[in-house]
């Protein structure tokens with residue numbers, strides 16, 4: 001039987017957006033690598049505990065402790081540190097301790113990343129570009145971390161400068177749309193209308209959406225129409241200087 005389903009291409013990672021907000025992450029170690037890990041999980045709103053002797057602390061880690069951005073224990077790792085944690089990240093210069101912590105994590109079924117020991121990682125970090133709600137992660141699956149960083153920079157340099165703001169506005173519009181049309185049976189219409197707005201409006205037009213513009217735009221949801229941004233602005237800002245180029249697109 002012939003078909004054109006995508007072929008399976010094993011050997012990759014499952015790239016997900018882990019919702020670690022308000023969950024507890026244990027970071028063992030306080031060097032440069034730990035500093036990067038800490039920032040990654042703080043950016044995802046996790047609650048972070050750092051365990052590391054004070055004398056080995058990197059200035060950035062010391063700063064986060066001093067600012068109370070993380071909880072801190074001035075000592076080496078102890079088994080009880082694993083109580084009630086959702087994720088463990090180690091970045092220590094002691095391979096034996098690393099492997100011991102990894103084994104304890106596996107006994108307890110806690111997800112862990114052991115820096116420097118890829119086989120002892122439930123997940124790898126990747127090179128991440130961030131612009132507001134937009135995150136782009138590049139992984140080379142352990143082949144070349146430096147290359148991951150270079151690819152990430154190249155991708156970022158080709159992005160429109162306002163893409164993060166456009167994503168933010170679309171997020172706000174989708175939230176309002178769900179209030180206008182909350183019923184589950186509206187799902188297909190809601191999704192189709194939202195997709196068309198994203199396709200037919202430019203990133204700049206999306207970025208420029210005000211709350212009032214969104215209200216007017218949402219008025220076109222019931223009749224299932226996609227007005228041009230000029231039409232919306234004419235209604236929401238009557239004093240707006242119109243350049244004469246408006247039109248309808250449905």
Ligand SMILES: C[C@@]1(CC(=O)O)C2=NC(=C\c3[nH]c(c(CCC(=O)O)c3CC(=O)O)Cc3[nH]c(c(CC(=O)O)c3CCC(=O)O)/C=C3\N/C(=C\2)[C@@H](CCC(=O)O)[C@]3(C)CC(=O)O)/[C@H]1CCC(=O)O
Pocket residue numbers: 036037113115116117118121123124125126127128138139140141142143144145146147148149152
């Ligand atoms: C992406 C990034 C994210 C982050 O760490 O946040 C990250 N490493 C970064 C940088 C980096 N790391 C290293 C160098 C030196 C140059 C080089 O080796 O290339 C540079 C370059 C630099 O510092 O610029 C050394 C290194 N890394 C690993 C080992 C162990 C090994 O390979 O055995 C060794 C020692 C090798 C040795 O001893 O020779 C292992 C891992 N590093 C990963 C992620 C995971 C795979 C990601 C992937 O394959 O895509 C994985 C498997 C596990 C993990 O760490 O989760 C971050 C870039 C952030 C950014 O700048 O955007």
Ligand SMILES: NC(=O)c1ccc[n+]([C@@H]2O[C@H](COP(=O)([O-])OP(=O)(O)OC[C@H]3O[C@@H](n4cnc5c(N)ncnc54)[C@H](O)[C@@H]3O)[C@@H](O)[C@H]2O)c1
Pocket residue numbers: 028029030031032033034051052053055056057058075076077091092093094097115116117
């Ligand atoms: N992305 C990566 O995977 C990557 C990149 C570069 C380096 N590394 C490796 O990651 C590890 C950490 O790198 P670094 O530059 O941050 O090292 P570092 O030497 O600057 O820091 C190690 C830290 O671990 C602390 N520490 C040591 N034993 C401890 C224990 N038992 N409990 C708690 N804290 C302990 C030290 O006090 C220090 O703060 C090294 O093994 C390094 O080779 C990994």
